[in-house]
Structure formats: C-alpha cells, structure tokens
Amino acid sequence: xxxxxxxxxxxxxxxxxxxxxxxxxxxxxxxxxxxxTQEAIGENRGYVYARSGNPTRTALEHCLAxxxxxxxxxxxxxxxxAITGAMALVGAGEHVVVADDLYxxxxxxxxxxxxxxxxxxxxxxxxxxxxVAKVVRPETRxxxxxxxxxxMLRLVDISACAEIAAHxxxxxxxxxxxxxxxxxxxxxxxxxxxxxxxTKYVGGHSDVIGGAIVVDDxxxxxxxxxxxxxxxxIPGPWDAWLxxxxxKTLAVRMREHEKNxxxxxxxxxxQRGVARVHYPGFPDHPGHAIAAxxxxxxxGIVTIDLAGGxxxxxxxxxxxxxxxxxxxxxGVESLIGYPWTMSHAAFSDxxxxxxxxxxxxxxxxxxxxxxxxxxxDLARAIAASGD
Ligand SMILES: Cc1ncc(COP(=O)(O)O)c(C=O)c1O
Numbered sequence: 001x002x003x004x005x006x007x008x009x010x011x012x013x014x015x016x017x018x019x020x021x022x023x024x025x026x027x028x029x030x031x032x033x034x035x036x037t038q039e040a041i042g043e044n045r046g047y048v049y050a051r052s053g054n055p056t057r058t059a060l061e062h063c064l065a066x067x068x069x070x071x072x073x074x075x076x077x078x079x080x081x082a083i084t085g086a087m088a089l090v091g092a093g094e095h096v097v098v099a100d101d102l103y104x105x106x107x108x109x110x111x112x113x114x115x116x117x118x119x120x121x122x123x124x125x126x127x128x129x130x131x132v133a134k135v136v137r138p139e140t141r142x143x144x145x146x147x148x149x150x151x152m153l154r155l156v157d158i159s160a161c162a163e164i165a166a167h168x169x170x171x172x173x174x175x176x177x178x179x180x181x182x183x184x185x186x187x188x189x190x191x192x193x194x195x196x197x198x199t200k201y202v203g204g205h206s207d208v209i210g211g212a213i214v215v216d217d218x219x220x221x222x223x224x225x226x227x228x229x230x231x232x233x234i235p236g237p238w239d240a241w242l243x244x245x246x247x248k249t250l251a252v253r254m255r256e257h258e259k260n261x262x263x264x265x266x267x268x269x270x271q272r273g274v275a276r277v278h279y280p281g282f283p284d285h286p287g288h289a290i291a292a293x294x295x296x297x298x299x300g301i302v303t304i305d306l307a308g309g310x311x312x313x314x315x316x317x318x319x320x321x322x323x324x325x326x327x328x329x330x331g332v333e334s335l336i337g338y339p340w341t342m343s344h345a346a347f348s349d350x351x352x353x354x355x356x357x358x359x360x361x362x363x364x365x366x367x368x369x370x371x372x373x374x375x376x377d378l379a380r381a382i383a384a385s386g387d
Contacts, residue, residue, distance in 0.1 A: 008067065015246070016062025028059040028226040030241045052229050061212075061243040064202070067181040067247065068214035072221035072230060075212050075240055079177065079197025080105050081233030082211030086173050086195050088227035089220070090141040092118040096134050097142070099126030099156060101149035101355050102371045104174065104346035111147040111346075127287070129160035143168075146175040147184075148291065151303045151339045151358045151363040153278045155287025158294055162190030164358045169299055171220070177201070177330075181256040184295045200330030201300070204246040204253050208239050213253060253332065253368065257300030260374060261366040262341050268374045273312060273382040275360070278303040301329060302364045310359035313338060315385035317362070322369055322377040329365035334374055335387055337363040 014177030017028050026387050036047045049052045057075050070279045076082040083106055098110060100123040109122050122135045126145050136143065143165040158174060165172040173193040174186035186194045198201060198210035213232075215221050223354055228234065234372040235243070256283075265279035274372035280291040281298035291298055306312040314335070317325045323336040327343065337343055339357050347355070367376065 005066070008366050011066040012063065012250055013208055013248050015058040016064035028056055028241065028244060030237045031055045032237055037351075038233070051232055051234055052059040054234075054237050054240070056244070057235060057240040060240045060247070063244060063247055064181070064198075064212050065214050066186060067250070068176070069181075069185045070187050070194065070214040070216040072216070072218065073212060073214050074221070074224055075210065075235050075243070076228065076233050076238070077235045078209045078233075079195070079211040079272065080109065082195050082197070082213050083109060083175070084231070085211075085224055085228050085233060086193055086213055087114055087119070087142075088223060089171060089193070090119050091175075093120075093139065095120045095122065095137055095140045096144060097132055097140055097170075098123050099132075099145040100124060100154060100351075101126070101154055102146050103177075104344040106175070108346040124149055124163060126156045127154050129157055129164060132161055133164045136164060138169075140165075140168050140170045140254065142173055143170055144173045144175075144180065146297060146302070147294075148178050148280055148287070149355075150178060150359065151176075151301070151337075151343065153280050153285075153287070153299075153301060153303055155280060155294075157290050158184075158186050158189040158191055158259065162192070165192070166190070178299060178301060179295055180250060180254055180299075181329075182251050183258075183299060189216065190295055190354045192217065193220065198243045198246075198330060201257070202247050202250060202330075203243045204250065204331060205242075206249070206328060206331030206333065208242040208246075210235050210239055210243045212243075242293075242326070254297065254300070257278065257330075257366060258297045260368065260371045261300045261302050261364075262298065263371040264364070264366055264378070266376055268304055268378065271379060271382055273307050273385065274304050275307040276305040278305075300366045301331050303365055304362050305358060306360045306362060306382070306385070308360070312342075312382075312385045313360050313362050316378075316381050319381035319384045320377050320380075323364065324380075329363070331365070332368045333380065334367035334369060334377075335365040337365070339363055363368075367368075
C-alpha cells in the first residue's frame, strides 16, 4: 500500500497503519505492554522490551516519517526529549551553531544543561545565511534553526543553511514544529534532521505531550535510536496513539488554522490598539518571499505588538474570552500567550529585545473556532485594555 500513497492526507491516514495483524483492527491498537513473550531465547517477533520498541509507537513513527519525506521516524516523550535526542549528534569539545531566535526551552537546554558537557554554542542571526557561514568551524557538527521562528515568525532560508552545514561537514537540524510537515518539508530542502514538538499541531488537541525526529540517513537514524534507547526518552503507547490520531487530521486542521490566522491578522491591522502585526502571509512581511518559496502556506500563529505597551498586553491576556491564556500552541482551541514571561522566560531581557520580543508582544495561536468570533473576542478585549 505504501508505494501508492502519494497524497499527504492519504499518508496521514494510512502510512504505518495497516490493519492489526492479529485481529484485523482497522485502527492501530494501544499496545499497553512493557515486555513481549519470546518463543525461545533469541527468538522473538521484532519486539522484546517496550523502551526499545512498541507497535503503536512504530505506527506513529512510520506515519511521521512518511509525512516528512524521510525513511526513519523516532517518537519521543516530548519535544524537548526529541531535541535532547538530536543533540546526541554532537560530543564534548564540538560545536553547534544555533539560530538565536528559538524556543526558550531549547535555549535553556543548550545554555544550562549541555554546556556542562563541554558542547560549545555560537548564537547567530540565521535570517542572514552569511552570518551562519561566518561562524561555522571545523568542529561544527550541527547547525540548528527554526523557521518560522517562535514567536516573531522570522523566516530562515533552509536550503541556504543546509548547504552551509553540509559544506562544513555538519548537519542542519530544523525544528519544524511551527510549520508542520503539511506546510514545510525541511528534508526536501536539504536539511538532515527534522525535529517536532508533536504536542503542538501534529497532536493538535492540546491533550498530549510528544516529540519526534525524522531523518533520511540510516547512519543518523542508528545513532539517534541508540541514544534514545540508552537514555529512555520514549512516549508511552497511549501518547503515541493520541499523536497518531491527531496526525490523521493535520492537513484539514492546518488549512483551517491558516484561513483563520490570515483573516485575523488582516483584521488586527485595522485595530487602533495594535501597533504591529507579524504574519508571514503579508506580502510586506520581511520573510514573505522565503516563506512563499519553501512553505506551502503561512501557518496559524499571529504575533502582535500592542500600542498601549506592557499594561495593555497584560490586560488583553486577562480580557479575552475565547482565546485562553496558556502555554503551548497548535491546538484546535485558540490560545493567547505573553512571550516575555511565558514561552521565552528563559532568555534575558536583552536577548528578548534583540529578537524583537517586547513587553507589548502577544503571541496568538489561532484555533479552529469561527473567525468572526475570534475577531470579535480580540477587538472587544483590545478596546477594553485601554488602547
Ligand atoms: C518550536 C518548539 N520546539 C520545541 C518545543 C518543546 O516541546 P515540548 O513542550 O513538547 O517538550 C516547543 C514547545 O513550546 C516549541 O514551541
């Protein structure tokens, strides 16, 4: 069946998801087991212990690999576990180039955990690939980027960074959480490793924490699998099942997220209380041309700066009724977040300001409610927040 599955939705619903061999169950079962009965010593059916392998997880891994266009998928217990797993590709004394506009948790892992293992990091503005080229060195093993970035939605040229990484003998890792495989396939653009927090759009319902890596290179897959088995950052079977169920509707949801986000972004531009609207779908967004080239849409996140500064931003977070104030993004429900103290708390004030995050910045994860209701909710809350 796999060979005939070309379309994204067909792969999301069927890749890795053959009827269960023992019962014919159409939906992949939750294999809630820690171990597997062996026929004899050394004779088994491919599964021996659930940290090393679980059929529910295998189904998810095949599905995600297919959606990202790589041969090997690995599921993890969280996005951060996947990011930690990808960092197994670098060792003591080696060097990582990191795009400075990245998720706060990744920044915390790199600066407060991995630095203790003598991994060296250089932060760079990767929206200019020349800056990346300037800082790679012989011991560089990884170039690490996100695109679009969180929360300012800057675009990084994936092909250009892949070329620089490959030329330096390093791998390009792309955190593709914001774009999702529906809108962007970094491997097809030359990247070597794709990382996801499947907690977000892939899971899609804010009911599970998960992560994933997809690669096409078997050597990389072997290293990552060895490290995950040694360190244990796997998802349980229920969580793998929830992410797999979410993935089936990713395409349908992403189209609607994008429709709502573009409508809301245009609406917010008309609001007096909003000083700036960041959305890559605007033709005058600085990264629009790159987004149009390397993505198949502009995504479901809109970031705004409020004209009334910090006080207005804090009030807005209190006053919305449909947008819930919460960490995370990518669920069917709309979320409002305050990056200064929430998602990007791990950065110093100077670092946040350098990225363009101010005390007036608000991140909106636009959900699947009716767009008119979302516009009304924000218009009312902005007006009540003292523009
Ligand atoms: C871009 C990005 N990468 C990684 C993560 C970490 O994922 P998790 O919370 O599933 O560990 C997040 C979480 O917000 C994220 O936004």
